Amino acid sequence: MRADELLQTHTLWHGDTVLLRLAGELDLATAPLAHQAVTTALSGRPRALCLDLTGLTFCDGTGLRALNRLTHRIHTTHTSLHLTGLHPNLYRTLGLLKTASSWTPTALLH
Template sequence: MLPDELLRIRSLRRGDTVLLRLTGELDMATAPLVDSAAVSVPLSDARCLHLDLANVTFCDEAGLRALRRISDLAQASHVALCLVGIHPNVRRTVAWLGSASPWLPPMALS
């Protein structure tokens, strides 16, 4: 399967809020899609970036690093990052890896 068949990314904007909704698997093959989507979303006049992970059924270390890059991008753009949902499989991955890992996205730890 191709990466864009494994992960779908939808971007929506309402006023000063941007929603980035991920559906599928977030791993080494699909992380570049997340990077591309994150840099293509205009954050210059946004106040909040909502990241919806409710439908991400698998996430590995590469996927968590991609989420960290989104977190860093939001912080550099002075945009609040809000986690809208997190699939139980992703929550288990974060819990298993622990909060000591420097590449875990801070928003996933709350």
């Protein structure tokens, strides 16, 4: 399977806020797609980026590192980051990695 078949990204702008939805698997093969989606979204200079992970079905160690790097990338642009759809187990794991503390969880689903 191709990476774009394993992870789909959807971007929706609302004023100066961008909603970026990741759906599928976040791993070694697909992390570059997530990085590119964030880079593209940030090129529009949003005030806030809402990262929706509701559709994320799999996230391994590489996916966790990718989320950590994406978080850092977003914060270096002084863009507010809001996280939605994060499974509680993944939220706890990210908290252990000190990543979740820099995110504003707006909804924990499942």
